Amino acid sequence: MNIEFELNGRMVSRDIEPGANLLTVLRDSAQFSVKLGCETGDCGSCTVLLNGLPVNSCVVAAGRIQGQMITTLEGLLDDPLMVKLQSALVDSGSVQCGYCSPGMLISLYAQFTHESQNLDEDSLRHALTGNLCRCTGYVKQLEAALEVAKTLEGER
Ligand code: FES
Ligand code: FES
Missing domain, CATH: 1.10.150.120 ([2Fe-2S]-binding domain)
Structure with missing residues (x-):
């Protein structure tokens, strides 16, 4: 499946695996500030902004970010x-x-x-x-x- 979204002000296109989470997509996009901790939404080490609001990227399905705006610390x-x-x-x-x-x-x-x-x-x-x-x-x-x-x- 292919998704397009805005990453730190630039539109990007990514092929994602079924069931992939946003954390994986971001780390595969060299956003290494996004840390893998618990992967259950409890520790906050994977926090990024989704349309300006903080989310735990490990519990956001990558398919949900089609057309959305993601900001990481790198941005x-x-x-x-x-x-x-x-x-x-x-x-x-x-x-x-x-x-x-x-x-x-x-x-x-x-x-x-x-x-x-x-x-x-x-x-x-x-x-x-x-x-x-x-x-x-x-x-x-x-x-x-x-x-x-x-x-x-x-x-x-
Ligand atoms: S890795 Fe712990 S909340 Fe996402
Ligand atoms: S977990 Fe080491 S500084 Fe916070």
């Missing part, structure tokens, strides 16, 4: 907000093995860019709820996100 590396979020995570010491970091960054980016964005502690904690980290826990990531929110507030 946001030059985005000023993503640069701020990345720096904050690194500076806070919340990146150790780094396996969870791309998924966390995508989840935070979605929260910061959603039109009804709410960047208080509860909302940011909720945004990170689906992203598991085996190394550092969850406090440093939250502190990093709050720091970025404070910086952005100061720039307004």
Whole structure:
């Protein structure tokens, strides 16, 4: 089966196996920020944006993304907000093995860019709820996100 979809701003065409998930299609497309963890929708390491909203790509059937817009971390590396979020995570010491970091960054980016964005502690904690980290826990990531929110507030 052939599908066409937008990947990081460019239309692409892929032949997919029956039953393939989006995670597989993206890694086969050299989107190596998309990590394979649980493959059951529980860990968040495979998080990408589907039409601007975060999804666990391991539980999205590849056939569903025909004509849809997918954004991975690779597509946001030059985005000023993503640069701020990345720096904050690194500076806070919340990146150790780094396996969870791309998924966390995508989840935070979605929260910061959603039109009804709410960047208080509860909302940011909720945004990170689906992203598991085996190394550092969850406090440093939250502190990093709050720091970025404070910086952005100061720039307004
Ligand atoms: S690999 Fe997709 S949620 Fe864990
Ligand atoms: S930094 Fe290793 S899993 Fe989060």
